[in-house]
Amino acid sequence: MFRNNMNKITFNNQTAEIPDDENPYNTFEKLGMEFSCFNGICGTCKMKVTKGMENINSKTEEENEFPLDDDERLGCQCFRLKGDIEVEYEGW
Template identity: 40%
Template sequence: MATLKVGNNSQEVKDGENISAAAEAMGIPFSCHVGTCGTCLSSVESGRENLSEVTQEEKDFGLDGTAERLACQCKIKSGEVELKSAF
């Protein structure tokens, strides 16, 4: 199991699973869930290497994965990831 942290909250997520449900439950705002609106834009505070590769939707949004990701597009591979909502 991997761990997703948002602020003072943390939740276990199965390795390889999309993080959107866990992130939303911990306060990251969502809207479209398909990578087009940008509502779930999040700063990756730590554990960037534990996230899946940047998706085409994120690239189309202008992201390269170095600092920010769209939470609806990320899968956690393993380990721990800490996010902070950009909004």
């Protein structure tokens, strides 16, 4: 039977696993991320990716327009993972 790969999200030292076909949004929220606009505009979900940036979908147009450092992403613009990631989130 086919099984999806599981990807581990380490979020402020808490961990969770999600299948690679699942949007990480719900897991980020369970682990404490806050969201507001969901459109890459407000920055509420800005996080620092300390490991696995290459395992997240490419930056969206909205993220390219948002003032992000190279190691930062917007959680609401991360739709797919293809491996483990570690992030730090300070909140708003």
